[in-house]
Amino acid sequence: MPRPEVDPDVVRRVAARLEAAGVPNAGVDARLLVEHVVEVAGVTAGCGGALLDGLVARRAARVPLQQVIGRTWFRTLELTCAPGVFVPRPETEVVAGVAIDAARTADRDRPRVVDVGTGSGAIACAVAAEVPGVDVVATERDPLAVALAEVNAQRLRDGQAVAGGPARGATVTVLRGSLLDPVPPAWRGKVDVLVSNPPYLPAADRGTWAPEVGGHDPDAALVGGPDGHEVVDRLLQLAGAWLRPGGTVVVEIDDRRGRDATDAAREAGLAHVRLVADLTGRDRAVAAVRAR
The missing domain is CATH 1.10.8 (Helicase, Ruva Protein; domain 3)
Structure with a gap:
């Protein structure tokens, strides 16, 4: 347009x-x-x-521009934004890209992808928009974010978020709950891609953020705990139980914590551990594979 x-x-x-x-x-x-x-x-x-x-x-x-105009752009999508829900960042498009590539190369017709802590639904909707035949489950514990993710998922289905709607045969389902708790038990050990942009900043960072962040992004979407990487570490620990052999996990991280993230992935028994850089060259995610 x-x-x-x-x-x-x-x-x-x-x-x-x-x-x-x-x-x-x-x-x-x-x-x-x-x-x-x-x-x-x-x-x-x-x-x-x-x-x-x-x-x-x-x-x-200093209200974020995305909340002022009520929308943002993420990869191929135009997403609705709302007060009280984390605003998706351009650097997370790289994380979504890793998940999309992994889902496209999964060796079955209907790959299964789980987006943990989906927020506005950005990653989940991007995967469903770009991967034919994919089934995406997006989990989120915050009710405001759940409502917004459902809005964006419906906009995708209606062809409003991207021309043509989801990729052929793709589905996206938003479920309320913490981490992987809402995911159907039948998916345990059968997930092709586990992806997340979790809270990963340390509590000590509070008060250092720009007004657009500290005054408008929910604290629970920013701070992972005293250390910051508590949720990252937990997701890496859970990945082995939920991924199918050869499945991929990709988790966004604090760019200061690349070494910690790779160590945590290896300690969780994951293989082919690597860091993913964003367009500025900063460590943006840790990716790994469940050994076959």
Whole structure:
């Protein structure tokens, strides 16, 4: 879909307001805000008025752009965003990509993928959008996130999140519960890909985050515990019991903890352990395989 035509003077005025408020990448956010108002207001050139002023004021107050406009983009998807639910990050697209590649190469017609702690449903929906015949189960304990993930899963089915809807024959199911507790018992030992972007920051990091993060992302989606990697370690321990032989686990990690994550994967008895770098070169995930 082509980007809407906007008045560059309006964009510059909005950018100046955002820059004065300390908003990072003020010029980019300004254009996205103006484009959003052009789209929803149904105009083709400049825009202004109460709608734009209200959105700019919220962004200047450091509400995340994705929550201000109510949407974000993740790989091929346009996802709905909502207050109180973790906003998916571009670096997590790399994590989803590893899961997608592993699911595509699974040696059966209907690969099974579990996305643990799905949040908005970004990874689960990306897998279902890009892997034909896949069955995805997404788990989440937070009720706000469960509701949003269900919205995004339905938007995928309806062809609103991506043109054409899910890949041929693909399904995605959102289940409420902690970690792997809601996954059907029949899937135990038969999962092809276990993927997660869990909370992985240490408690000591609280107070160091940008306002968009500390003031709006839920703490439970950020902090894994005093050490930070408690949930990462637990998922790696569970992976061997839930994966089928040759199945893959990929878990997003604190980029400062690559060595700890690979050690934990090896201690869990997993094979072919490796780190996955994001587009900035930082360690973004640990990936491993259940030995055959």
